[in-house]
Amino acid sequence: MANIILDNLQSKRIITKDKSEKLLHILLRETDWMHACGGKGRCTTCKMQVLEGSENLSEITEAEKKYIKLNKLHSDERLACQVSTNGDLTIRVKKENQLPHLRYGK
Numbered sequence: 001m002a003n004i005i006l007d008n009l010q011s012k013r014i015i016t017k018d019k020s021e022k023l024l025h026i027l028l029r030e031t032d033w034m035h036a037c038g039g040k041g042r043c044t045t046c047k048m049q050v051l052e053g054s055e056n057l058s059e060i061t062e063a064e065k066k067y068i069k070l071n072k073l074h075s076d077e078r079l080a081c082q083v084s085t086n087g088d089l090t091i092r093v094k095k096e097n098q099l100p101h102l103r104y105g106k
Contacts, residue, residue, distance in 0.1 A: 002085050006031065007051055007092040008104045016085070023048075023057075023089075024080040034097045039081035044072050046080040049092040054078075056087030 004014040004026065014030045024046050027033040036045040041063025050057070054076070060068075061082040067073035077094070098104050 002056065003088045004085065005088075005090040007090055009093065009102065010105065019086045020084055022081055023083050023085055027080055032099050032102060033080060033093075034099055035081060037081075041079055041082050044079065045097055047073065047077050047094050047097050048080050049077055049094055051076075051090040051092055053085070053087060053089035056085050056089055057083045058085070 002016050002019070004016065004023075006012040006014070006027075009031060012031065014026060016026050018026075022039060024033065024035055024039050028035070034045045037043040039046075041061060044067055057078060061079075064073055064079055064082055067079070073079070093104060
């Protein structure tokens with residue numbers, strides 16, 4: 001079981017049991033989360049900043065490596081469509097990926 005906390009969305013807590021499911025699918029069940037390419041790792045619109053629990057995320061994918069090389073993904077950022085989690089996680093929606101109809105803090 002994993003607790004996912006969305007730090008700048010009123011510290012919303014999501015509890016998940018499925019360790020193989022992509023994080024994007026989990027987030028979309030509980031809130032709106034920006035995603036443009038349909039979860040294929042072809043853009044960075046589902047980017048998140050990992051505040052705690054990066055060790056609980058799956059390995060960096062080839063798509064993420066590509067964006068790291070292009071300096072579009074930093075060391076504390078991951079693509080929600082590319083990762084799954086096997087433990088607790090605290091994340092933040094990056095400013096450039098925030099949706100206008102949601103209320104973000106911090």
